[in-house]
Amino acid sequence: MNRIQGISLLLAFAIGFAIPRSSSCSLGPNLIANGGFENTKEEVGTPEGWGATRVPQTADYVSLEVVDSCSYSGDYSAFIEIDSGHPIEIELDPYYVPNKIAYCWSTRTSECRPGRLYVLSGWIKTQDLNSPAFLMVQCLADSTDFQVLKFVYTSDETPVSGTSDWTRVATVFNVPENTAGVRVMAGISSPKHIGGQVWFDNVEIRELR
């Protein structure tokens, strides 16, 4: 089996396609806490263990919330909506040119070990998106977030855009040496998705053994 065939087989496994009986792949336990967004901090309305990208400049134009009106499983999902009035460019930092921003739900795990293979997966539902929503994993060298050793998007392998019902997305990644932690992000970017909505559910990372 060459490298391309190997990667294709792993991705097929990650997405859930049938794989040859000779394969010995199996998945470990889920390393993402509250990836189904069923546990919510009542006082702030955000899912336990997750944070949201919010900036004061666009607070009136973006909704990041846990909703009970739409879910893949359980009662809740994580929702993002970018209003049609959202500015094309925003001044996030006076020392830089106007920025674009990706609005994300994010969480972390320190249980991914360097040198191992993992599957990042989840379910995404979209409304009026101009390009794919994403799950992304970032392998971080330390707790400061400044040194990202590697990042991988599910949208490269399993893009979900436009108006789509719940769709499983997945990608396989290996963890580089010196990785101290892994951050997972579920989001969409502005200005591409102005006027769009996205729901995320059952976000998982499992070791591929």
Ligand SMILES: [Ca+2]
């Ligand atoms: Ca759920």
